[in-house]
Amino acid sequence: MIHGLYAITDPQLTPDERLLPAARAALRGGARLLQYRDKTATPRQRENRAAQLRDLCHEFGALFIVNDDPALAARVHADGVHIGQSDGGLAAARDRLGEQRIIGVTCHGDARLVVQTEQAGADYLAMGRFFPSHTKPGAPAAQLEALRQACRQCHRPVVAIGGVNPDNAPQLIQAGAASVAVIHALFGHPDPADIEVAARRFSTLF
Numbered sequence: 001m002i003h004g005l006y007a008i009t010d011p012q013l014t015p016d017e018r019l020l021p022a023a024r025a026a027l028r029g030g031a032r033l034l035q036y037r038d039k040t041a042t043p044r045q046r047e048n049r050a051a052q053l054r055d056l057c058h059e060f061g062a063l064f065i066v067n068d069d070p071a072l073a074a075r076v077h078a079d080g081v082h083i084g085q086s087d088g089g090l091a092a093a094r095d096r097l098g099e100q101r102i103i104g105v106t107c108h109g110d111a112r113l114v115v116q117t118e119q120a121g122a123d124y125l126a127m128g129r130f131f132p133s134h135t136k137p138g139a140p141a142a143q144l145e146a147l148r149q150a151c152r153q154c155h156r157p158v159v160a161i162g163g164v165n166p167d168n169a170p171q172l173i174q175a176g177a178a179s180v181a182v183i184h185a186l187f188g189h190p191d192p193a194d195i196e197v198a199a200r201r202f203s204t205l206f
């Protein structure tokens with residue numbers, strides 16, 4: 001079920017030696033989904049890390065999602081993949097992963113695209129960036145009103161992303177977001193104990 005805190009790893013904030021302790025802390029704090037997002041590692045490193053994160057997520061009963069790469073998601077038996085508008089398309093990802101696995105698709109701030117992408121068969125729709133983001137400052141901005149509209153019209157879960165922290169997340173949840181996806185407000189904390197506290201703050205909002 002796509003609901004609650006959605007933690008996303010980051011190669012700068014969660015490098016190899018910090019990846020598993022940081023991910024474990026987010027899961028202990030209640031993250032219900034975790035995405036492996038790493039555009040810099042070698043294919044072999046990505047496969048190893050993804051397999052370890054999959055096992056960790058399943059220890060906590062959380063869903064494990066791979067960013068960008070349906071083939072890697074299939075190889076490591078992830079629960080699903082997240083694709084953007086330039087990541088090869090929903091149909092190709094569905095062909096690769098079958099009907100049982102989750103496919104999430106970025107729809108930026110476009111409520112009409114959310115509805116179209118739901119009709120095309122995505123399992124969740126992601127909208128953002130709602131607030132200034134340390135991680136991806138150049139992501140196109142999205143408006144809360146578009147989130148409200150999308151959540152009224154769409155039957156699948158909508159995930160809100162971009163500069164989300166425990167203080168601004170309530171606005172997104174109030175607007176109808178089923179989940180908030182977070183990098184910096186979790187993994188920007190150097191100490192895993194603080195990641196867990198932050199994750200718990202998010203989790204109690206749902």
Ligand SMILES: Cc1ncc(COP(=O)(O)OP(=O)(O)O)c(N)n1
Pocket residue numbers: 006008035037067068082083084085086087104106126127128159161181
């Ligand atoms: C949950 C979630 N939402 C949005 C994104 C962004 O995906 P994309 O537009 O493909 O950008 P990159 O993450 O690949 O830089 C995401 N990864 N996860």
Ligand SMILES: Cc1nc(C(=O)O)sc1CCOP(=O)(O)O
Pocket residue numbers: 106108127128129130132133134135136139140161162163164181182183184185
């Ligand atoms: C990966 C990503 N995609 C975005 C979008 O708007 O599509 S914003 C973003 C970065 C999210 O990280 P943080 O929580 O640190 O802002």
Ligand SMILES: [Mg+2]
Pocket residue numbers: 067068082083084087
């Ligand atoms: Mg992408």
